[in-house]
Amino acid sequence: xxxxxxxxxxxxxxxxxxxxxxxxxxxxxxxxxxxxxxxxxxxxxxxxxxxxxxxxxxxxxxxxxxxxxxxxxxxxxxxxxxxxxxxxxxxxxxxxxxxxxxxxxxxxxxxxxxxxxxxxxxxxxxxxxxxxxxxxxxxxxxxxxxxxxxxxxxxxxxxxxxxxxxxxxxxxxxxxxxxxxxxxxxxxxxxxxxxxxxxxxxxxxxxxxxxxxx
Numbered sequence: 124x125x126x127x128x129x130x131x132x133x134x135x136x137x138x139x140x141x142x143x144x145x146x147x148x149x150x151x152x153x154x155x156x157x158x159x160x161x162x163x164x165x166x167x168x169x170x171x172x173x174x175x176x177x178x179x180x181x182x183x184x185x186x187x188x189x190x191x192x193x194x195x196x197x198x199x200x201x202x203x204x205x206x207x208x209x210x211x212x213x214x215x216x217x218x219x220x221x222x223x224x225x226x227x228x229x230x231x232x233x234x235x236x237x238x239x240x241x242x243x244x245x246x247x248x249x250x251x252x253x254x255x256x257x258x259x260x261x262x263x264x265x266x267x268x269x270x271x272x273x274x275x276x277x278x279x280x281x282x283x284x285x286x287x288x289x290x291x292x293x294x295x296x297x298x299x300x301x302x303x304x305x306x307x308x309x310x311x312x313x314x315x316x317x318x319x320x321x322x323x324x325x326x327x328x329x330x331x332x333x334x335x336x337x
Contacts, residue, residue: 125150125170128327129160130179130306135296137289141311147179149302152329156298173332175306175325178315182245182303182326184293187277189249189270193256196221197234229255236263238279240334242320243305246293264328266293266303280320288315302330 126149133145135157146160148167156163164172185191196212198204212218221227236259239247246266251257260267275284281291289312296304306325309315315322326334 125155125167126330127160127163127167127170127172128175128179128304128306129163129172130175130177132178132311133157133296134178134180134289134312136181136294137287137292139289139295141178145179147296147302147304149327149330152302152331154296154298154300154302157296173325177306177308177322177324178311179296179304179306180243180288180315181292181294181296182305182328183243183281183291183320184246184248184268185239185244185277185279185281186248186271186273188239188247188260189251190277191239191279192232192235192247192249192260193228193251193253194218195231195235196223196227197231197238199230199234225253225255228253229259232256232259233263235279236260236265237334239263239265240326240328241323241336242280243307243323243326243334244281244320245303245305245326245328264331264333266328282316282319286316288312303328308336 129146133142144160146163148155148163198207248268248271307322308324324336
């Protein structure tokens with residue numbers, strides 16, 4: 124089935140010229156074509172149309188994801204919030220006090236991957252050694268890459284501290300490429316750099332809508 128995703132602005136990759144009223148035509152898990160909405164709609168009149176506010180970009184890449192998912196615990200909301208608080212828990216002493224098991228790490232990782240999808244992340248780089256975490260990441264749909272260098276502490280928001288959002292893009296949006304992209308409710312790249320990935324309203328991986336802000 125053909126699906127046409129369109130937004131107020133389209134960025135197909137790092138350094139690309141923003142296209143007002145741009146669109147991405149998807150069939151299955153692949154991009155068929157990108158370009159002006161009117162042009163693609165005329166070429167595929169039977170395509171399902173999804174209209175999004177803001178800017179449509181390639182999905183984001185998080186580096187140091189093993190630190191975020193294997194050495195950070197995300198409390199189960201609402202069941203653990205009163206006892207543990209809502210924020211992520213890090214540090215050897217704090218994690219030891221939780222008496223973490225493989226199953227508990229897996230549940231935490233599932234919550235962590237949902238947080239990543241909600242920030243437009245489509246790929247993670249890291250070396251996962253906890254079996255349940257590795258399973259959770261694979262099942263989430265996120266692409267897993269080998270470890271990549273990164274500066275500072277890893278963040279759930281790959282746009283944090285970046286003046287150019289394109290530095291966090293994973294791949295480009297072009298014919299034949301995997302249908303992996305995100306949409307952010309911002310006016311353009313400058314506002315995206317300021318607001319960060321929490322402005323995400325939709326994340327598509329393999330042509331499937333895996334996150335949509337309600």
